[in-house]
Amino acid sequence: MSSVNIQTEKKFSLQTFFFQWEWLLLLIFVMINIINAHLSPYYLNTFTLLDATMGFLDKAFIALPMAFVIIFGDIDISVGSTVALSSVVMAVLYNAGVPMYLAMLACLSVGLICGFINGILIVKFKELSAIIVTLSTMILYRGIAYIILENQAAGGFPQWFSFLGWGYIKGIPFILALFAVTALVFAFLLHKTTFGRKVYAIGNNAVASRFSGVKVDKMKVIVFTLTGFMTAVASLFLTSKMGSTRPNIASGYELDAIAMVVLGGVSTSGGKGRMIGVILSIFIVGLLRYGLGLINVSSQIVLIIIGLLLIVSVMISSLNIRMGKSKE
């Protein structure tokens, strides 16, 4: 009886908390823009702002599916290595004479396969937990990238490939346009489909959802495979932006992506979070970095600020939950 009470209590305070959380994010977002505009006269300018999005949106493609993974209560720390491996495979294939579009297809398939392997291992060996599985594959995938390319760089992509990272469609950066579409699709998937409801159900109670007919294992494999695929998409954009690739690219991407998701109000204990928060926090982190870069704040201080932002945001959200509890 008492456990039932606790459940309802939790749900009630959570609703109020989410209501507040996204407003808070919006407030931070506006504040960052005001401060940035104050600090640099060149900031509030459509061209600058659109340009700024090119700098950070490649990671955002990883953050979207990562939100699903974290709502499950799992985590995927192999994404940085998957970016490196898929990018290296693409570059090596292209340099071996494979047509570029086929090489890009290979890049996407490598991401898909990496994600699929993660998913299968996590489902087949439940006692290992996603942290351990993706920790091992993180070392493994990066290692394979090193085997393929050793310590060299590979590039020399065709001219049109740079369009992905730097191109514009009717004045809007291509990456921004594609991100907007992808984000809408992911938000729709999470909030308006049975697929999304199942993701929440598994995150709240995997055992109960299995008994109510949700194919938990299948769902997990799908989501991890999707993460691998989106990671390869991010890899395409990153490679296009840099013009060449090395086995050590994108180290630390996993942490950036996780930070974006958690700052967006998705709880790492699973079952809670909304897409709009994640999208807002992607822009908060990205524009904060860009703005601080504009006024020549060294990247080290940016590192500290983002670390503190992450902790403070989670602290506030847990305070909110506690206050909600004590009120009742």
Next chain:
Amino acid sequence: MAENKSKTVLNRGSVQKIRELGLLGFIVILSVFIQCRNPSFLTAENLNDLITNTAILSLLSVGMMMVIITRGIDLSIGATLALSGMITAMTVRSHPALSPFLALLLGTTIGLLCGIVIGFLVAKTSILPIIATLGMMNVFRGMTFLISGGRWVSAHQMSSSFKHIATGSIFGVNHLILIAIITYLIFYYFINHTRTGRKIYAVGSNPQSARISGINVDRTLWLVYAIMGALTGLSGVLWVSKFASAQSNTAMGYEMNVIAACVVGGVSIAGGTGKVSGLLSGVLLLGILNNALPLLNVSPFWQDAIQGGIILLAVIVGALVRRNTDKKNLIGREE
């Protein structure tokens, strides 16, 4: 009924034993294989090198094992190590006469402070360990860059007595090895034979029942992260002294090696399980891999992949063994 119970306990103990023996068997087979390929592997000189190079990893692993036993994880240790190493190296640069003992103390204190901050976040604000340490990792790494201004402290700026910390030896045994042995003796006693040590297991196995039975869960968690920090600070000084250079990106990603050593050594991420003896074999396996791959003329570019593959294999085999014994356990209970 009583007999059944004792049988279950026995079985659970034997799971870990089988696992440990399996790992040891694997290490022996691996060593024999390496020895066949390169006879210089099992020489006193190389073994000494191997253990010296593994000492820092083993220090960090003890701390990480306790953290993981409480169901936590600490991703910040690479950054903490760099911060304490950098501050100590810069102090040594400006005060060459600083005694090595004080340098060790300084590094340990800095690490302890970092650990206390993380412990506070984890124990008092109910932030999940993975998030708290992820955030503080960024903060500590940024601080290291800021304090050093991105510059290195290199070998010629360090006093020889400081470099002697990691390179010197007593009775032919390297200081690093001695420090590791002393640490292991202390923590073996602490984890297995003190009340506080047993509380760590209780908190990890079941936080709720630990709380109900009167254990101060918050304080135990705080303590565990503080110890982890102190060990990391100590390792930071040893690291800088060993490699005779302090850089802002020292030990970046090293936390993954430490976690891998723990997991291979049978420490379960689900909390509550893990033994010092198992941990030692995990550390030894990683140490052998690092040492032997160059001896086998394996290209350095293959090392990561091989290491990752072996870690994956070790955890999967461990899981299968556990599953098998659990099944036998159940059948035993049915009878």
